[in-house]
Amino acid sequence: xxxxxxxxxxxxxxxxxxxxxxxxxxxxxxxxxxxxxxxxxxxxxxxxxxxxxxxxxxxxxxxxxxxxxxxxxxxxxxxxxxxxxxxxxxxxxxxxxxxxxxxxxxxxxxxxxxxxxxxxxxxxxxxxxxxxxxxxxxxxxxxxxxxxxxxxxxxxxxxxxxxxxxxxxxxxxxxxxxxxxxxxxxxxxxxxxxxxxxxxxxxxxxxxxxxxxxxxxxxxxxxxxxxxxxxxxxxxxxxxxxxxxxxxxxxxxxxxxxxxxxxxxxxxxxxxxxxxxxxxxxxxxxxxxxxxxxxxxxxxxxxxxxxxxxxxxxxxxxxxxxxxxxxxxxxxxxxxxxxxxxxxxxxxxxxxxxxxxxxxxxxxxxxxxxxxxxxxxxxxxxxxxxxxxx
Amino acid sequence: xxxxxxxxxxxxxxxxxxxxxxxxxxxxxxxxxxxxxxxxxxxxxxxxxxxxxxxxxxxxxxxxxxxxxxxxxxxxxxxxxxxxxxxxxxxxxxxxxxxxxxxxxxxxxxxxxxxxxxxxxxxxxxxxxxxxxxxxxxxxxxxxxxxxxxxxxxxxxxxxxxxxxxxxxxxxxxxxxxxxxxxxxxxxxxxxxxxxxxxxxxxxxxxxxxxxxxxxxxxxxxxxxxxxxxxxxxxxxxxxxxxxxxxxxxxxxxxxxxxxxxxxxxxxxxxxxxxxxxxxxxxxxxxxxxxxxxxxxxxxxxxxxxxxxxxxxxxxxxxxxxxxxxxxxxxxxxxxxxxxxxxxxxxxxxxxxxxx
Numbered sequence: 021x022x023x024x025x026x027x028x029x030x031x032x033x034x035x036x037x038x039x040x041x042x043x044x045x046x047x048x049x050x051x052x053x054x055x056x057x058x059x060x061x062x063x064x065x066x067x068x069x070x071x072x073x074x075x076x077x078x079x080x081x082x083x084x085x086x087x088x089x090x091x092x093x094x095x096x097x098x099x100x101x102x103x104x105x106x107x108x109x110x111x112x113x114x115x116x117x118x119x120x121x122x123x124x125x126x127x128x129x130x131x132x133x134x135x136x137x138x139x140x141x142x143x144x145x146x147x148x149x150x151x152x153x154x155x156x157x158x159x160x161x162x163x164x165x166x167x168x169x170x171x172x173x174x175x176x177x178x179x180x181x182x183x184x185x186x187x188x189x190x191x192x193x194x195x196x197x198x199x200x201x202x203x204x205x206x207x208x209x210x211x212x213x214x215x216x217x218x219x220x221x222x223x224x225x226x227x228x229x230x231x232x233x234x235x236x237x238x239x240x241x242x243x244x245x246x247x248x249x250x251x252x253x254x255x256x257x258x259x260x261x262x263x264x265x266x267x268x269x270x271x272x273x274x275x276x277x278x279x280x281x282x283x284x285x286x287x288x289x290x291x292x293x294x295x296x297x298x299x300x301x302x303x304x305x306x307x308x309x310x311x312x313x314x315x316x317x318x319x320x321x322x323x324x325x326x327x328x329x330x331x332x333x334x335x336x337x338x339x340x341x342x343x344x345x346x347x348x349x350x351x352x353x354x355x356x357x358x359x360x361x362x363x364x365x366x367x368x369x370x371x372x373x374x375x376x377x378x379x380x381x382x383x384x385x386x387x388x389x390x391x392x393x394x395x396x397x398x399x400x401x402x403x404x405x406x407x408x409x410x
Numbered sequence: 411x412x413x414x415x416x417x418x419x420x421x422x423x424x425x426x427x428x429x430x431x432x433x434x435x436x437x438x439x440x441x442x443x444x445x446x447x448x449x450x451x452x453x454x455x456x457x458x459x460x461x462x463x464x465x466x467x468x469x470x471x472x473x474x475x476x477x478x479x480x481x482x483x484x485x486x487x488x489x490x491x492x493x494x495x496x497x498x499x500x501x502x503x504x505x506x507x508x509x510x511x512x513x514x515x516x517x518x519x520x521x522x523x524x525x526x527x528x529x530x531x532x533x534x535x536x537x538x539x540x541x542x543x544x545x546x547x548x549x550x551x552x553x554x555x556x557x558x559x560x561x562x563x564x565x566x567x568x569x570x571x572x573x574x575x576x577x578x579x580x581x582x583x584x585x586x587x588x589x590x591x592x593x594x595x596x597x598x599x600x601x602x603x604x605x606x607x608x609x610x611x612x613x614x615x616x617x618x619x620x621x622x623x624x625x626x627x628x629x630x631x632x633x634x635x636x637x638x639x640x641x642x643x644x645x646x647x648x649x650x651x652x653x654x655x656x657x658x659x660x661x662x663x664x665x666x667x668x669x670x671x672x673x674x675x676x677x678x679x680x681x682x683x684x685x686x687x688x689x690x691x692x693x694x695x696x697x698x699x700x701x702x703x704x705x706x707x708x709x710x711x712x713x714x715x716x717x718x719x720x721x722x723x724x725x726x727x728x729x730x731x732x733x734x735x736x737x738x739x740x741x742x743x744x745x746x747x748x749x750x751x752x753x754x755x756x757x758x759x760x761x762x763x764x765x766x
Contacts, residue, residue: 332484333525333529339479340439402530406527
């Protein structure tokens, strides 16, 4: 698969959103004619409905699920909200009133868990993730008990790329009689996401982190599990998500999923480039650490801590030189607060401010990464030579 | 191509400044300082002043229109430490502080100068109404043509060494012209109202702001000046400023004004207006942009918006003694006395001692 490329810039922020799959250009043109409302019964509606079904099958096939286990949503945040609020609604007023999550979740999990704690009275237990990237398994096992309603732990972390042992975590959770949700948004296309093998109850996915259009995500809901819909209204998605489907974005999501195995292969080949990049950076810049390096990680992400140099400043300099990288997922009006993920791993705010996130994937070229390493060194050297840089 | 970092507040002046720099062929980088977190409190109140969230969006829109890189930098902790905390302390000391001065000194001309270097910029530009010129090999700051908008009052702490690096693209212009340029260039902020008041204080006013962040009420007496007769009580000296007539909380047979605030006893002295007029003032925390002869006859401004008045200026080590030709009403501790030679900014400091 190829992606749409920028001519004069190097894009290294795939974890934020991935560039669009190149083949979508022609496809989208074609899909434009499916503007009918899939819920109606005439021909114009049937063809749109059929497109959505095809996408459902394509995605289901890729994640080893049944088509009807796939509920299309507007994106990852909605999927996470639906999963957690849906589960909370289910267990509200039951003896299982505890939710377990990790300290490094995306805001669309973290803040929803906090919301149901505050509004529904659940107990929220946050399992720490260590500086190394490991989830504290001992604490996790201790936390699971017959009062646990459900667990929500991500598959791949958005800032470090660390992979959590979801299969094992879900198994332990089920043993305690608790349901298991995983935010797998950063995993899709980078490592196999196999709903059957992972044996989770709910899985959140997003299209735009997977070379597809913004506006479509999905929630895998294991057969037999029924949840109150987050959005009430019409009977779309078998009453699991009201609202007219975003046919275009759903079609695109399905089409990329159809090429999912190819994407996986391409991304896995990139791992060696990430490792080479880290080895160059490690040699050329003093005082560099890679967060989660000794933990299983996806191969398309490097979280670089550069001692004493504010990542925000490095990011701006890189931008001015044509490189798009990211600093943290926490932001106010586009300005940056220390990363909650890194704080959740026990790094101090001043350490967290020195971490740059570089993420890439299909379409990246080794030449670009090599040049990036040179430019990064040049910027860090210059910043370190300035007086007053904190 | 020379690169300029332009501090964009989202207002008309800095937006036009950025646009003019682009026209002049500079490689322009826009930056907005996020100084106060409006997302938690005061959301509805923060709009429409200097640096509230809506202004950040305005600055972003202007930068997008001009096709220049734009960044929001979070200066909340610096702003709290260098502007908000001293602002609160100053009121507790019975002074009337100028937070904008600290913001200029520590954020615009210290923090941003650092950013200028970090982003490989040759210059730092702002939308200030002031002029920087090199006269006979010496860099000097001059008042704006628009005497109403002139902002040199807030610039006396600028280090002389920084002047060659500063650009004030609208500094030599009249506000009306700046607005016209904004309109001609179709900048989305062309008809935005001028910022007045303090950016971090909403409609409820500064007294409520301090009340909210202050631990406990500090009551005190309202005394008649000079007899010392107790007229009543107040709930905190931060509610008063020198020369204040309204909201004193008491009625008296003739109009009373705040003559003096005594932080040690928490007493606020009220008296007749003529007691407010003083000839002499002592100034501390001095900054000089040019040399002054002892006793030189210069013009001095004692608050922003005050018409500069003739005075003799006597620098004495860490202090400066200023003797006005005419007595001045309500010289106020915490405000700055800023000194001019014709339209050139010479220096200034913080008003501390008052003398008849």
